Amino acid sequence: MAKLKLRAVDAEDLAVVSACLQDAIVGIADMTWDREGRRFLLVASRFCWEGCQDRDGAPLERIHSGVCIDGVTAVRHRGIDRSQRDALLSLLAMHPVEGAIHLEFAGGGTIRLEADRILCHLQDLDEPWPTQWRPSHPLEDR
Numbered sequence: 001m002a003k004l005k006l007r008a009v010d011a012e013d014l015a016v017v018s019a020c021l022q023d024a025i026v027g028i029a030d031m032t033w034d035r036e037g038r039r040f041l042l043v044a045s046r047f048c049w050e051g052c053q054d055r056d057g058a059p060l061e062r063i064h065s066g067v068c069i070d071g072v073t074a075v076r077h078r079g080i081d082r083s084q085r086d087a088l089l090s091l092l093a094m095h096p097v098e099g100a101i102h103l104e105f106a107g108g109g110t111i112r113l114e115a116d117r118i119l120c121h122l123q124d125l126d127e128p129w130p131t132q133w134r135p136s137h138p139l140e141d142r
Contacts, residue, residue, distance in 0.1 A: 003124035004050070004065070010118055011096050017067075017122050018094040023047045023135035024065070029085045031111075033075045040069045040113050044091060047135055048128055061128035069101060070119040079109035090135075094120075 008014040024044035031042040046065040081087065090106040096118055103111040 003063070004122060005124070006122045008118055008120040008122075014094060014096055014101070014118055014120060017120055020049065020122060021046055021065070021067070021091050021094065022049065024091045025062075026089050026091055026105075027085075028080070028082055028087045028089065033072060038070065038072055040072045040075060042067050043125070046124070047131070051128070060131050060134050062131050063128040064125045066121075066123050066125050068121045069113055069115065070121075071115045071117055072113045073116075074114035076112040076114070077109070078112070079107065080105065080111065 004020060006013075006017050006020065008017045021044060024046040026042055026044045030044070031040070033040050044065050044067065045062050048061040048063055051059070051061055080089065089109060091103060092106055093102075093104045095102055095104070097112075099114060099116065101113045101115055101118065101120070103113070105111075
C-alpha cells in the first residue's frame, strides 16, 4: 500500500482528508497549536480505509499520520478534558464551518480551529502495522 500525502485547500479536498482520518486514534498529548506559526499539528494512528475497501479477507492496517492545518488563529475545545494528557480520542470527521474547521470526536468532543481559509496537509509517517480491529459504527434508527 502506498503512503498517503494529501493537501486540502477547499471543502471538497477536506472531505477526502476527513474520510482518510475517520476513526483515527489521537492522543491529547499528540495535538498542539503553534500560536506563533499559526498552525495546528497532530499525529494520529490512522485506520487504512483505502487498504480494505470492504474486500473479504483484506488485511487490516493502521499507520501513523501527521496532520498540519495552517492559518489557525485560535483553538477552542468543547467536551475534551485537555488535562487528561494520556487520553485517546477517536476522530470521526473534519469539516469546514464559517471561519473555522471543526474536528469532531466520538463522545461529542469538538476542537474548533479558527481559520480564514482551508490549508491542511496529511502525510503518512512510517510503515503500516496489522490490526485485527475494524472500526464500526452502529446505525441510527431514523
